[in-house]
Amino acid sequence: MSAPARAFTVRHIQLLRALIAAAAALMITFSSDHSAPVGLAVFSGFVFVTALVQILAAWLVLPAGARWSSILQAAFGLIAGMVSGIPMWRTDDLFFFVVITWALLTGGIELLAGIRARRTADPLARDAITVGAFGILLAGALLLIPAGFLQEYTIDKAGTFLLSGIILGVGLFGGYAAIVAVFLGIAGLTPRRAEPVADSTSDADAPDTAQHATPTSAELGGDR
Numbered sequence: 001m002s003a004p005a006r007a008f009t010v011r012h013i014q015l016l017r018a019l020i021a022a023a024a025a026l027m028i029t030f031s032s033d034h035s036a037p038v039g040l041a042v043f044s045g046f047v048f049v050t051a052l053v054q055i056l057a058a059w060l061v062l063p064a065g066a067r068w069s070s071i072l073q074a075a076f077g078l079i080a081g082m083v084s085g086i087p088m089w090r091t092d093d094l095f096f097f098v099v100i101t102w103a104l105l106t107g108g109i110e111l112l113a114g115i116r117a118r119r120t121a122d123p124l125a126r127d128a129i130t131v132g133a134f135g136i137l138l139a140g141a142l143l144l145i146p147a148g149f150l151q152e153y154t155i156d157k158a159g160t161f162l163l164s165g166i167i168l169g170v171g172l173f174g175g176y177a178a179i180v181a182v183f184l185g186i187a188g189l190t191p192r193r194a195e196p197v198a199d200s201t202s203d204a205d206a207p208d209t210a211q212h213a214t215p216t217s218a219e220l221g222g223d224r
Contacts, residue, residue, distance in 0.1 A: 010057070010062075013057045014127070014184045014188035015189070018184035018188060021178070021180040021181035022177070022181035028173065028177065034166065034170040037090040039095050039170035040084040040098070041085075042173075048085070052074070054077065069128075072109050080099075080102040083098055096142055096145070099142060099169070103136065103176075107131075107132045107138070110128050110129075111129055113128050127183075130183060131184065134179060138173065138176040142173075145169055146165065149164060149168070151164075
């Protein structure tokens, strides 16, 4: 008799992370204020709730040998969320420092975990590698914004506007959140690849492999 399916799987973790990222992207997109206080407020909520989901993943879903990445990401997310959640600290410099540091650390951890998982043919390795790379790319893009960047631009019949470094930074974070939301949403909704069915004509001659089956990825980390 087969074991009952787990009520909470990696697919649910992906969808929860996608929803959190989508909420952050929508708040940035539909806000006319891209200042440091607004950007850090959205970022604080995003990383804090994502950290709670990663703790849930380490507790309920992941096997013992694969929990380290989620635990580390959750720890850095909680720290970044608490630092950026203090209103009087929400300056332009803090936004760039906290977001870049968080993106480098968590992106690097997830990328490394994905590379290690690929050695064991884990089907979720590609997702971890991609999301980790997105984090590193976010950090790199923010590092390219010059300190104190200010530039005026004019739109016909609309007027003259001022583009600053913090506006670019908050916008980049919103774009990152949108990309992660779409990617993890697709990954979470994509059906798991079915196992190939053996040819019925060769069933009689094929050796009994039931007793020699190797552990599947579901046994290693829960239903994907």
